[in-house]
Amino acid sequence: MRFVNDKRGQIRIIEALFASLLMISTITLVPSQLGIEKTHFNSYYSEGTQVLVSLDSNGKLSSLIEERNWTSLKKCIQSVLPVSLWFNITVFDENLTIINDAKISNGGLISDEIIAINYVCASLSQNYAIYIVRLQLAGVK
Amino acid sequence: MPTISIDTFFACTLILIVVFVSMAATASVAAPHIRGFQDLNEEAYLRKIAEYTVTSPGSPTNWGQIQSSSPDVFGLAKENSFSYDLDVDKVSRLSNQSIYALTYLELLTALRLEKVALSYSITQIMDITILMTSNVTVGDSTTYNFNVTVSRDQTPLATNLQCYVVARDFFNSTTSNTAIDGKGIVQTSIPNNSNGPVLLIVFARNPYDSRLTAQGSYIFAHLSLEPQPNNTFVNLSPLNNTLTITPNISGINLESGNVFTYGYESTLLPTSNSSYIVPEFLDSSPQVLAVTGWNGSDFFIEWATYPQVPLALGADFKFAETFSFKYLVTIDEVFYQLNVKCGGPSL
Numbered sequence: 001m002r003f004v005n006d007k008r009g010q011i012r013i014i015e016a017l018f019a020s021l022l023m024i025s026t027i028t029l030v031p032s033q034l035g036i037e038k039t040h041f042n043s044y045y046s047e048g049t050q051v052l053v054s055l056d057s058n059g060k061l062s063s064l065i066e067e068r069n070w071t072s073l074k075k076c077i078q079s080v081l082p083v084s085l086w087f088n089i090t091v092f093d094e095n096l097t098i099i100n101d102a103k104i105s106n107g108g109l110i111s112d113e114i115i116a117i118n119y120v121c122a123s124l125s126q127n128y129a130i131y132i133v134r135l136q137l138a139g140v141k
Numbered sequence: 142m143p144t145i146s147i148d149t150f151f152a153c154t155l156i157l158i159v160v161f162v163s164m165a166a167t168a169s170v171a172a173p174h175i176r177g178f179q180d181l182n183e184e185a186y187l188r189k190i191a192e193y194t195v196t197s198p199g200s201p202t203n204w205g206q207i208q209s210s211s212p213d214v215f216g217l218a219k220e221n222s223f224s225y226d227l228d229v230d231k232v233s234r235l236s237n238q239s240i241y242a243l244t245y246l247e248l249l250t251a252l253r254l255e256k257v258a259l260s261y262s263i264t265q266i267m268d269i270t271i272l273m274t275s276n277v278t279v280g281d282s283t284t285y286n287f288n289v290t291v292s293r294d295q296t297p298l299a300t301n302l303q304c305y306v307v308a309r310d311f312f313n314s315t316t317s318n319t320a321i322d323g324k325g326i327v328q329t330s331i332p333n334n335s336n337g338p339v340l341l342i343v344f345a346r347n348p349y350d351s352r353l354t355a356q357g358s359y360i361f362a363h364l365s366l367e368p369q370p371n372n373t374f375v376n377l378s379p380l381n382n383t384l385t386i387t388p389n390i391s392g393i394n395l396e397s398g399n400v401f402t403y404g405y406e407s408t409l410l411p412t413s414n415s416s417y418i419v420p421e422f423l424d425s426s427p428q429v430l431a432v433t434g435w436n437g438s439d440f441f442i443e444w445a446t447y448p449q450v451p452l453a454l455g456a457d458f459k460f461a462e463t464f465s466f467k468y469l470v471t472i473d474e475v476f477y478q479l480n481v482k483c484g485g486p487s488l
Contacts, residue, residue: 020163051469
């Protein structure tokens with residue numbers, strides 16, 4: 001009877017249960033597997049930057065913009081980027097006004113993960129115009 | 142035993158069990174996350190190493206031209222260069238076709254890295270496939286037809302073609318193009334008295350940017366036995382605008398040497414019995430160096446490209462996990478694809 005009536009230890013059990021709940025709840029703080037999936041940001045950014053820098057190394061990029069030759073610009077980018085990548089280019093002037101009146105892209109978007117690279121290039125002609133080229137890239141996951 | 146002691150014992154046991162279960166669960170859930178961060182750190186570290194070797198000229202800065210020594214510090218960039226511009230001689234020294242090629246041990250020593258393995262491969266930006274489709278002999282000449290296919294990553298490309306034909310006492314050049322399906326036809330006629338091996342060199346150039354130029358070579362028999370594979374008779378090692386020829390068979394007599402680019406061709410000027418001066422061209426094009434000669438009564442043609450691309454040097458990662466970094470580089474104003482593979486200590 002004394003064993004049944006003595007209820008002083010029950011608080012310890014309740015305490016232990018609360019402690020258990022607290023510890024188990026910490027698991028929910030760990031990010032899920034989906035959250036740690038690697039993105040392609042580094043590789044796409046590196047690839048896109050290299051393409052723009054390489055194309056502009058002899059002033060080709062700025063001269064195509066100067067000539068407003070969007071078809072050639074698209075073909076040049078298309079020739080050096082991997083075939084598996086989607087791209088879209090927007091060209092701004094120094095006032096951030098879009099100057100390409102035609103779409104410079106290789107088709108429809110193939111992924112939600114899009115990265116954007118902003119590249120500043122200067123015209124080699126006498127007007128020394130500054131252009132900002134925004135290259136957006138996406139690839140198949 | 143008082144009841145409170147039993148209760149406390151059960152409570153402590155329960156809390157310990159929960160602690161262990163929680164630790165195990167947390168560890169198993171967090172482990173991939175932690176491993177992912179390690180991979181990211183390792184990738185960033187190896188990327189920096191690869192980037193450094195591509196953008197640094199190394200030491201001495203002209204190590205590619207110094208035939209007799211290996212670099213103190215490895216780097217492939219051209220001296221005072223900008224934007225992933227590689228040195229033609231440094232690249233050529235990675236080719237195992239060259240007598241001046243670096244060994245993997247020399248490469249690792251110059252990289253000054255421990256526990257990191259690397260491999261470099263450089264390929265042309267476009268692939269050219271040449272296939273002979275027919276030949277017809279009419280009168281004192283034979284007409285050959287070839288299908289030329291130009292592609293990039295299996296995607297066909299429309300290009301302009303410049304072709305050269307080198308045979309015994311005969312030289313010809315012709316132009317053509319590939320359509321949007323990447324296919325083109327090249328036709329050439331060769332006099333029957335120039336029988337022997339014939340070398341067809343095809344340059345393909347993207348019409349929108351001259352730096353997108355690639356070359357392909359095809360050797361075939363013209364009214365003779367099948368020609369021997371390239372490098373059977375001599376080894377060609379271009380470096381520092383000098384072509385060094387090393388006979389692989391004794392009794393070789395060299396006849397002439399020529400250099401071809403997309404827009405130009407020229408005869409090579411001999412400096413000795415075993416070397417020629419390679420002229421510099423302002424053309425954005427790979428160079429093909431062709432040498433003709435005699436092995437007894439057999440006529441031969443051997444060739445090499447300058448830079449000696451495609452090439453591959455480094456560790457064999459066939460069954461290993463690696464990080465692969467691709468770069469679009471220029472060598473003498475021509476685009477190439479460089480692939481650097483790195484394997485770190487924890488991979």
